Amino acid sequence: MSVECLKNSSLKGKPLLVGGSGDRGVVAACSYEARKFGIHSAMPIKLARRLCPEAIIIRGDMESYSKYSRLVTEIMQDNVPLFEKASIDEFYIDLSGMDKFFGCSLFARELKKRVIKESGLPVSYALASNKLISKVATNEVKPNGQLEIAFGGEKSFLAPLSVSKLPGIGKETAYKLIRRGVETIKTLSDIPMEMLGTMLGKNGIDLWRKANGLDESPIIPYREQKSISTEQTFETDTINLGFLHAQLVRMTESIGFELRRQDKLTGCVTVKLRYSNFDTVVKQKTIDYTNADHILLATAQEVFDKLYDRRMLIRLLGIRFTRLVPGNYQIKLYEDTQEIIRLYQSIDSIKRRYGEQLLVRAVGVKGGYGK
Template structure:
């Protein structure tokens, strides 16, 4: 008989990350209803403090409605560059402390401590890591320790803010049992509504439904939900590598000095890999532009930026880098654009200066590209001259 080794997976989540960073910059915000997002009525809420949440405010809510629910709220437009800086700081602290971790988003981490209980005690090690993050960053952070990623994440969400939870080995199913099915990762609004119509209100009831029935009802997702309802999750902690990248290059059929053509090509290339970022639900924190002259001399220039996947922001950075690179006024043979420092995430609610209209525009553009191909729609600036 092969025994499954006991895993020890800690989930760390920075409490109201954007708000907490703002509070570090201005201590007067502490204890107040704070909203981060677009300042106009057409903007959306990117994040809010727990005090604001008590008024019913939540992320992605229209700012006009949020103001109506809490007129006394303090509104900050948000500074993604500053938030990215603190995200990298916390990442460095964790990387220097643990042997294996996964950066699940800009403010969320999984740490694999399997086997370390023999030497340090996983619970003590996790608690000490929390203290270290708070000491070195000044940011509040929650954690939960469990036998897998699923349960540790749910436990963190249940204990926030300032969570310090531990779900003992073998207690995963009983911990999940009394919780609402809506709290199960992977259960969206439509699935939750369907289950509630069936009378399935808790994870305990979900776990008692035959797996064949859930498979017939929800397909592969139903089988996955059944395993999760049993407290089972074999998903590994994926090691975080800062150097993962998405890139594209173009070698011109004829070397060119036509700036209009070069700029248009940069726009098309940036749109192409920015769409790939959004398709993979990733954000980039570093942009590199590569240029090869006709004599084969190759130069590159990069810039660390606030995490984003928005075309209009990335195109601006790419254009700046190209203008700084192109100094010789020689014929150009090749152009390249590369995004690195990739993290999981969704840029839509991070567009602090953007309106609901712009968020919806990106959704529409991506939908068209997904259905008909990425070249079907693009910016006019990306069109070839005289085309």
């Protein structure tokens, strides 16, 4: 929403929806003004229109969103010694020891000013003793706010908030808790851990720790070069394009599933070829952050077609996804219908339960092993 308002200032202060234009589309993102009407991401566009008839619907521009995400990441790399990129627009920063030199509060304020100056985007942040409190507090001061929760004040900060604001509590869990009279995080924190464990299983114990402000999860240093890849050396060198295409589809689909299983998006697709004379060539394409198979498959095929120009026998084919960031494909399919999104979810659910080879595209097995 911030990028859209930056591109068109007349949109500021208005209820905005990013998503498909048809009634079968879904909301990919929405402005704070739209959220006041009860609209949220993944909601059917048709329902969102009923809740807020005056909402402005935008198709979305992942190219711009990716560009600004990379810009802010570069600012972090230039100014912060240790940070984690938790999503396309969310960062955790480790300021341990900073209070002895520059001061955490002053450093955070100066960093915010720099991001706003260089990107034009609003920035919300919260200084806290752990990632959990920082995330919850940041959500409380959006948009463009800032807050500091002193060490020891974690429980008192969380206490009056609704249980629905605690990460890890979805609609069903919130309903179960509220039905039992547990409406605030303080009430949740007062329930014995064993009782919550009995009520909600392992998730109950985790929620008890969160409700008490406990979180030891570390900052995971951002590494741009992390990748997910696979390659195959063929038993016999081949020039059979039908076979090569089938293998490319199978391999892309396999690591695409792994990408989604890890809740990550890729910003770059690389294809690798090794010819029969052992010459190895690679080509890559930078793309908007995604983990949707139909985009990854089309990109992989495009890169392969540009790379394979010798018409020589091939002995090895590989594909790699890099520039990985955390994210979920559901909010990226701007023009897809609810049915398509549910299809993706169902396919991945079956693969997780029974193995990824149980469901594959027919083209991935077409062509046999002819050479």
